[in-house]
Amino acid sequence: MPGDVSKYSSQTEDKEEVEMSIMASRDPDHDSAPTAPLIEREDDQRETRNTPQTGGGNAFIWTLTLAACIGGLLFGYDTGVISSTLVSIGTDLSDRHLTSLDKGLITASTSFFALIASPFAGFFADRLGRKSIIIFSDILFTAGALWQAFTTSVWGMILGRSVVGLAIGGASMIVPLYIAELAPGHLRGRLTTVQLLLITGGQAVAYIIGWSFSSMPGGWRWMVGIGAIPAITQIFMLALMPETPRYLARIGQEEKARQILRKVYRNTTTDLTFTVDTTLAAIKKEILEEEDASTLLKQTTESPSSNKFVAGLTSLLTHPPHTRALVIACLLQGLQQAAGFNSLMYFSATIFQSLGFTNPTLTSLSIALTNFAFTVVAFYLIDRLGRRRSLLYTIPIMAVSLLLAAVMFRFVDLRGTEGAPAAQAGSVQPGLPHYLIVVALLLYVSSYATGLGPVPWQQSELFPLSVRSLGSSLSTATNWGLNTIVGLTFLPMMQGLTPTWTFVVYAAVCAVGWLAIWWCYPETMGMEIEEIGGLLQDGWGVKESMERLKRLKRAERRSGIGG
Numbered sequence: 001m002p003g004d005v006s007k008y009s010s011q012t013e014d015k016e017e018v019e020m021s022i023m024a025s026r027d028p029d030h031d032s033a034p035t036a037p038l039i040e041r042e043d044d045q046r047e048t049r050n051t052p053q054t055g056g057g058n059a060f061i062w063t064l065t066l067a068a069c070i071g072g073l074l075f076g077y078d079t080g081v082i083s084s085t086l087v088s089i090g091t092d093l094s095d096r097h098l099t100s101l102d103k104g105l106i107t108a109s110t111s112f113f114a115l116i117a118s119p120f121a122g123f124f125a126d127r128l129g130r131k132s133i134i135i136f137s138d139i140l141f142t143a144g145a146l147w148q149a150f151t152t153s154v155w156g157m158i159l160g161r162s163v164v165g166l167a168i169g170g171a172s173m174i175v176p177l178y179i180a181e182l183a184p185g186h187l188r189g190r191l192t193t194v195q196l197l198l199i200t201g202g203q204a205v206a207y208i209i210g211w212s213f214s215s216m217p218g219g220w221r222w223m224v225g226i227g228a229i230p231a232i233t234q235i236f237m238l239a240l241m242p243e244t245p246r247y248l249a250r251i252g253q254e255e256k257a258r259q260i261l262r263k264v265y266r267n268t269t270t271d272l273t274f275t276v277d278t279t280l281a282a283i284k285k286e287i288l289e290e291e292d293a294s295t296l297l298k299q300t301t302e303s304p305s306s307n308k309f310v311a312g313l314t315s316l317l318t319h320p321p322h323t324r325a326l327v328i329a330c331l332l333q334g335l336q337q338a339a340g341f342n343s344l345m346y347f348s349a350t351i352f353q354s355l356g357f358t359n360p361t362l363t364s365l366s367i368a369l370t371n372f373a374f375t376v377v378a379f380y381l382i383d384r385l386g387r388r389r390s391l392l393y394t395i396p397i398m399a400v401s402l403l404l405a406a407v408m409f410r411f412v413d414l415r416g417t418e419g420a421p422a423a424q425a426g427s428v429q430p431g432l433p434h435y436l437i438v439v440a441l442l443l444y445v446s447s448y449a450t451g452l453g454p455v456p457w458q459q460s461e462l463f464p465l466s467v468r469s470l471g472s473s474l475s476t477a478t479n480w481g482l483n484t485i486v487g488l489t490f491l492p493m494m495q496g497l498t499p500t501w502t503f504v505v506y507a508a509v510c511a512v513g514w515l516a517i518w519w520c521y522p523e524t525m526g527m528e529i530e531e532i533g534g535l536l537q538d539g540w541g542v543k544e545s546m547e548r549l550k551r552l553k554r555a556e557r558r559s560g561i562g563g
């Protein structure tokens with residue numbers, strides 16, 4: 001039965017054997033540097049040996065990453081396309097103009113249903129496998145796109161957007177998890193960030209397609225319908241994609257897991273057998289620990305033994321290392337949304353229109369393109385500068401640019417921020433404060449896209465296998481929950497609180513978030529996914545993680561690997 005870990009435990013190896021095999025495979029060689037003290041030297045060697053892979057990965061892992069990331073492309077496309085769709089529908093639906101309520105429901109239904117879908121995606125990912133969730137999301141993406149393209153009523157459109165929302169919720173949770181479970185440790189950050197490149201790229205493409213179809217009668221039907229093409233393509237590609245080795249080992253298919261690991265690590269390590277054995281042994285150890293933990297849970301709680309979901313949830317909420325992982329993942333995902341970025345993604349055209357820019361949609365394209373361009377920067381930094389430092393360096397820039405925008409909003413006269421098309425483009429002559437607002441927003445977007453945009457999606461690595469999909473689902477749901485709230489509250493806040501105070505609120509969120517990250521987010525760059533649980537075992541692991549990084553750098557310098 002898929003997802004049944006007992007299958008694994010019925011195999012011949014017992015825990016001691018597995019632990020011994022890990023220790024044996026990690027036993028340092030004799031060629032140590034003569035100058036380093038013994039303990040430090042052994043640490044260095046163990047760490048360089050645990051992370052012996054170098055280089056940019058092989059064709060197998062890149063092809064799989066790109067194939068999986070089509071889900072990211074669809075996420076980006078379907079969230080980005082809505083702004084041009086709304087302004088192009090005219091009276092095509094229900095023979096009338098869309099009201100503000102219609103627009104709100106059409107937009108919010110997607111993020112709301114993404115919120116609903118993400119916990120279910122985690123539940124089924126453990127039972128049916130990671131690939132099943134990708135296929136299921138693709139079917140929903142296709143059905144939702146075609147439904148929207150052919151619908152004739154407002155409610156039909158809301159239904160289509162809800163189906164797409166379910167698909168986005170599933171894809172946004174499963175794609176990073178699938179990649180994180182396949183990737184070699186030294187590339188995991190970068191490979192997971194490929195998904196972000198496709199999300200932000202999909203959003204930019206959606207803006208461009210929206211702009212090019214907007215003057216064609218009924219062109220919006222093409223805008224939304226095109227989303228079916230990548231989904232259908234991915235369904236065919238999935239036939240060639242394997243399950244992740246972590247999932248295969250968990251359901252007792254160890255030989256298959258080994259074969260996949262061999263393909264993943266081919267040409268990335270000097271000692272393929274050693275790397276594959278070590279990785280497989282670490283996965284097995286994690287599975288046995290999971291069994292121990294659930295036996296303990298059964299003994300210490302009244303929770304029914306058969307209900308793995310309840311056991312997983314109880315563990316996430318009461319077992320401190322798991323709770324720490326959940327707190328960090330939800331903090332990062334919540335902060336990503338609460339810092340207000342999607343208010344720009346959804347409403348930048350409205351803001352630029354009320355600022356009096358003659359071509360607000362083109363100006364707002366600059367937001368989507370900057371978001372994409374700086375995700376490319378993140379792609380280079382995430383496994384070099386690290387997750388923690390990327391956030392600690394960029395969030396202050398986000399806060400300062402939000403404050404700059406807040407101050408500049410005091411010098412401009414805004415029209416139409418209630419969302420109605422009240423502002424007449426070109427009715428105000430933009431001056432220095434208007435341009436400074438654009439500069440501040442672009443600075444905000446570029447710093448966001450370098451840190452807070454991609455880093456929270458590394459979430460799966462924080463959770464041990466036993467609670468990985470459930471934990472990732474809960475943090476993905478946090479993301480969509482706050483996404484929905486920001487989408488619903490931005491325009492009312494601009495109106496009720498004033499633009500200045502709205503942006504000050506987002507800046508304050510950044511400041512509080514920065515402190516929380518500084519306090520509790522350890523650096524996981526370069527660690528194998530099975531090692532990360534150890535960091536959160538007795539505390540937040542921030543100090544240990546930074547010391548580990550220093551030791552690793554030292555070891556790399558000595559062996560001439562790193563820079």
Ligand SMILES: O[C@H]1[C@H](O)[C@@H](O)[C@H](O)[C@@H](O)[C@H]1O
Binds near residue numbers: 342371
């Ligand atoms: O990380 C992504 C990315 O930053 C997108 O541009 C944004 O629209 C999403 O909400 C976010 O989750």
